[in-house]
Amino acid sequence: MEPLRGDESSVEPDETTIATRGREVDGVALGTVLGELPRPTVAWSAEGQRVAAGGSAATITADGPDRFDHVRRAGEALFAGRAVESDLPRAARPRLFGGFAFHEGDKDEGESPWDGFPDAQFVLPAVQVVRTDDGSTWVVATATGPSAGTEAEARLDEWVDRVEGLEDTLPEDGPGIERRTFTPDDAGWRRQVEAAVERIRRGTLRKVVLAGALTVDLRDELSVPSVYERLSDTYPDCFRFLVAPEGGGHFFGATPERLISRDGRTVRTEALAGSTGRGDTPEEDEWLASELQDSEKDRHEHDLVVEAIKSQLSPYATSISTGDRTVRRLATVQHLQTPVTAELAEDDHVLSLVEALHPTPAVGGLPPDEALETIKDAEAFDRGWYASPVGWFDAEGDGTFAVAIRSAVATERRVTLFAGNGIVSDSDPDREWDEVQLKYRPVLDALE
Template sequence: MAEDLHDRHQADRLDAAVRTTGPRTLREAIQALDPITAVWASPDGPAVLAVGQAKTVTASGAARFQEVKRRGDRLLERVETAHLPERARPRLFGGLSFFDQATLEPPWTDFEPAAFVLPAIQVTLGRDQTLVSGFGAGAAPPRLDQIVQQLAHAGEGTQTKTDPRISATATDLRADRPDWIERVRAIQDRIETGPLQKAVLAAALDVALTDPLPLGAVLKTLTDRYPSCYRFSFTPPGTQAGDTPPAQFFGATPEQLVGKRGRTVETEALAGTVERGATEAIDAANVSRLQRDSTLAVEHEFVASRIAEQLRETAATVTVGDREVRSLANVHHLRTPIHATLDTDTHVLDFVATLHPTPAVGGHPPEAALETIHEVESTVRGWYAAPVGWFDANGDGEFAVGIRSALARDSRVTLFAGNGIVAGSDPETEYEELAAKFRPIREVLE
């Protein structure tokens, strides 16, 4: 089992080694390897898979960001990486819970409030070659050679096969229309009488499956349909080969929380949504409504202003780009790109802690929004709408917001979606919008 690094002194070094093999697709790599403990595929970078767990770091409560950074940095200092090419160097993959909690409630009990894994094997896919990095016991030549052989033969005999079908037997939306409308109006009552200006209300949809979730097929389909999104999957700490089936938190999120490389920071405001139209004319009308709707503009401005204000507290220069429309297969979003240049180097987790939760998934002002969500919302968020991603020994990394996501556990998949509620929100429209936000995952399962 992976070792959990808490405050014990760990002076021993961890070996590292790297091999190369031919290019492989994400689906081929997932099908060839076990256990897949994490998958990360960004829109502009290579997909990376974590196989097995060499070490893990966990934390909980309000200090979980700082504890993960401290323990993670100590762990990464122990890895011998001088001889590794940059793309093959170790990353810690994982995520954190939305709320400050000591433990997570069902259906999230397998997960920790914060958990990051140093994989035994890290597989970095590329157009020309695949890099296979081993850390700790994973660096042993027999283990590396085994992985290389599995990847070398990945995809053989699959040319005539189709991806396995996923058969959903039933669905259950936990928030029916009257209940949802009542909760929206409860939020609007608070907006009218207090400091609250916006709160995000989440809902869950349960889908029962007849067979275990085929992760490779699911992520392939999400990649085909949503190539501009972050595709991800994470299993709980301690997942071992042969665990059947391991819990999986997976999805295809359009929302970057923060990316950092050196002293350059990138993030975005993504808030304000309309569905795609069934025809080109309807779709164009929906885009026009998105651009002109004053309620959506107010919702978006909450997010953009708050993120820029937070970055200015730590960055030398903050540049806010022009608002634009981000179009996906299922919805259109309002998006504002935001860039920053740092005076001094800062760890990516410091920005994660500062920015989470953005008004796009929490609300504004933050304290009033989180209190409202606690009291009004019935959904157990766990890692939903929380930071997921990776960081490295330089303090660089990439994190997204875990929306357009689902938790697969046993024979059930729980889908999550949420809407930002402001004073002018129409409860009926907000309820209909949920269907569009469930669609990326629901279509893959049905």
């Protein structure tokens, strides 16, 4: 059977008819479906919902400093022409999935794992398989154009037949790792951190998040759906994502950090900063958590993030509240976390909030402009979409975006992982190096 290509296009604001059809199905192996779907491919798993989607009914691409606004306007124009079956659950209705680059405009010259990833790209999937939080599973087909309804019906019939016949055939083991290359190496990292600490102590820079890259060459062929499933099994409480554009690699990860969720005028986010490892015993685990909560350095770093998020949201909100600071425990690392909730004064689109919050001090620094300049000066690689906003938005301007940390980009038998740490005036390079290694573990464990 020929792979589905969809009605691929680069969308400018215009009048486009969208038709969406869906049908509930039973017993679908989502991981196997993900491997069958055509490019561009996206996957999203969070808060009890899972989406595996492929093909493009429409694509929005943007570059440059206005990329957030361009995507928002193009999305609003696209959704203005939708015709959706009313009995579809909300999670199965049309959404645009995608994300943004961390920096706009700057690209490494020559070969890069980020080839094919523009400054922003969002896809209205031609077909998606959605598992909702009530446990039901839906196959959803979308088409655009004058005969959108007929095409969506035919596409739905085709893909219901395909997915219902699939069995779970994903490899159980990872591909294995032959070689690892750090950028920078440990000595280079030490110089990078020491230079940042000196810059903080002598100037206005208060915090900067420096990242490293770990490139691994694989022993066997990579099954991205299999790695994605292993991440989902190990990190069920994280946001799991996959973005694979038509002509690029696979960007995937399991991030604990929400950037923003908008549902009407209620928005949710959280500060996630300050980290330590997990213990080998419950007693050691508790001791490490207590040390984290008592650490002046980590509390300072965390409080900077909380105050910055509140400041970034304040122009949009009538009220902002924070919950208790707690320890968020993941498989390999523990973080300080504070939930933040706000009520909007107006019906601001989720992408307006994404633009206001990106980058948070948890992945950029303070003051933002000086931190970004420090990152560009210090880091010896292109961040691409690492630590960037990835997620979805819908016709109402609602949506959820996560911060794409604990992530990697894969091309053939090579995977580049990314991890970073917040650097403040009393940061120790050796400790920061050790913490960065912990943050590589989620993807490394899924590959090994």
